[in-house]
Amino acid sequence: MAILSELREAVDAFAARSALDVERDELLAAVRVLSGDDLIDIAARAYAVIHTAQCVATVAAAVIAERSTREQGHGGLAAVKGHKTARDLVQAISGGTKADAARTVRLGESLLDGEPAGDAGVGARPAVVTPWHDPLRRAMLSGGLTAAQHDGIYRGLGEPPAAESSAVDSVLLREAWTLAATQLIAEAAHLSVEELARRARQVRDALDPAGLEERFARRYEARSFVRWTDAEGGRHARIDFDDDGGELIEAIIAAALRPRRGGPRFVAEDERRAADDLVADPRTNDQLTYDLMMGVLRAGALADAADVFGARQPGVRMVVVKDAVGPRDPFGRLIAAGNVEDGGNAIPGSMIERAICESGTVQITVDSCGNPLDVGREQRLFTPRQRIALAARDGGCRWPGCDVPASYCEAHHCDEWSADHGRTDIDRGILLCRHHHMMLHNNGWRIAREGKGEFMLHPPGSGAAGLESRVMASRSAVRWAWDPPPKRASWRERPAA
Incomplete structure (x- = not known):
């Protein structure tokens, strides 16, 4: 039209x-x-x-x-x-x-239009290279993407890295970015603009782990803690975090304030009273965060972590696809890209190696759909190991449009434990935030899955209020490991130099 x-x-x-x-x-x-x-x-x-x-x-x-x-x-x-x-x-x-x-x-x-591709000769019209982002351009001009969605994908992916060996490499890199853009266009209908931009950055870092290490190093060099006193004597500070410190701060705050910020209800009995007290606390979240950080500073390295954080201690869990680990750069650093479990922010090989050295690993084997092995009906609740696997597969709450991270989610049985004799199996479980989990059970929504297909969200009744059934897409930053774009299973592989 x-x-x-x-x-x-x-x-x-x-x-x-x-x-x-x-x-x-x-x-x-x-x-x-x-x-x-x-x-x-x-x-x-x-x-x-x-x-x-x-x-x-x-x-x-x-x-x-x-x-x-x-x-x-x-x-x-x-x-x-x-x-x-x-x-x-x-x-x-x-x-x-x-x-x-x-x-x-x-x-x-x-x-x-793209830039002229070299000298086309006197009197000839210069040849034009089709830019890698041409699918974004066509999608926006045809109405398939909004301007904000286009900008989120375009800026998130950024330009392909410079070729390292030949013009052939440039063509392959541009093709990889084009495929990534095409895949993100297909995902745009299920994601908010913010989530789409973050997803684009995750794909970029998976395609370019060497560039991820360089970006990590730049942010590390830019780290700073600036303090000043205003005219009234009030003291202020601004912190520019490096990746490692930023994730640690987020983990500390989440561990302490998760019940206040909408964390999961299913906690141990000895934690429930503390969670209720925190929800009822008259302080604002910003005030609680300030008091928490002052407590952390006072405790320092001498206190038992449980004295500061209680039973739910902070930590940053990383997700790394085992067969995606690459070689090393001239400085001996691992060329690889992992992702933080909550939010999916990319982490470089050097950070992965340090975490492995300090904390060890938990290995999860998944099938072609990202589902680990079953445990049947022997237990009612999902095990901690299963919840790690759900977090890696789902990336957070899978309700369309929700961006709540995995550590704030609850595991939902698609097949009710009592009514449907449901099994506590990964392929029948899905992560939902507390709000959407309660809405599902209280308002008549239903989640179904045929075999290993997509999780489908069905509205109350039969299309009530004009609502339609929707796909509940994974938000995992490593979804590409089991769900690559069509016709290019090796799309994530960078051309050899």
């Missing part, structure tokens, strides 16, 4: 809503009387208009940037209109922030 026809169709859908044909200052009152389904419908139609118009605005920004390059100098479009850069011109047109204008221009520039 032509872009203007699509925009006109979306606007015409609003025109059919006579209840909204009011003055601006009467709009809020008109919307408040709508039913829930009508409210959701008009919101969806509004965003359809926004996404279509955003596509037009992004393409316009692309051409503005193309006509405002530094080489064009004072004759460029932005300069002619009295602006220094294309971003400044777009900001003046949109009335938005510099950050919004910069994102629109950056996104627009990614839609432009």
Whole structure:
């Protein structure tokens, strides 16, 4: 459908809503009387208009940037209109922030044609290399991706690393990034923009473990702890974490505040009272975090960890695919990419080796669908080892749109233990956060799985309130190990130098 026809169709859908044909200052009152389904419908139609118009605005920004390059100098479009850069011109047109204008221009520039591929000869039109992100461009222009989704994938994947040996390597690297972009487009419907961008970074780090080590080293060099005192005598600090320290801090805070932040209900009886007391504590989460960190600093290395953290002590669990471990670089560092269990942030080989040396490993063998061995009905609850496996396979709560990490989740039996004689097997279990687990049991939702197929979320009743059954996609950062993109089982392998 032509872009203007699509925009006109979306606007015409609003025109059919006579209840909204009011003055601006009467709009809020008109919307408040709508039913829930009508409210959701008009919101969806509004965003359809926004996404279509955003596509037009992004393409316009692309051409503005193309006509405002530094080489064009004072004759460029932005300069002619009295602006220094294309971003400044777009900001003046949109009335938005510099950050919004910069994102629109950056996104627009990614839609432009590729660079000329060398000298094509006198009088000949230069050949154009199809950029690796061409699937993103086509998906956005066809309406398959929003501008925000495109930007999340594009920035998360970044540019392929420089080829190390020949032009052939460049072609293969670009192909790997193209396949990754295509796979992420397919996942976009099941993920929030934030989760999609994080997933793109995880894929990038799996494809480029050597680059992961370099990025890790840059963040390590940039670590800092800056303190200052304001005019009133108040003391402040800003911390720039390296990867290792950042994950440790997150683990410490999660271990202490997990019950307050929506952690799992199924804890040992001796922990339940402490969890209830924490939930009822009148301090804010920020105040609790501050008091916790002061306690950690005071305790130092001399105190028993249980004195500070109680029974649930902190730790950072890493997930590494065993056969994805690569060779070593000239400095002797392992070229590999692992992932933190909660959130899936990538970790380089040097960090993996240090963790193995300090803590050891737990090995899990999975089938082609990522499922470990069964334990049947001998026990009602999933074992700690099974929960590790669920975390590696699911990556957190699998309810569509939820981003709660694995350590905050509860293991749900798809087949009810009593009613369906369910088995405590990994392939019949799935991670859900406390909120969605309770909603599932209390509101009539149902999760089903045929054999080793996808987990499917079914709404209450039969399509109640217009809801449809949805796939519950894995959020695991290592899902590629058992679910690679089609027709390219070795897509993750970097070409040999």
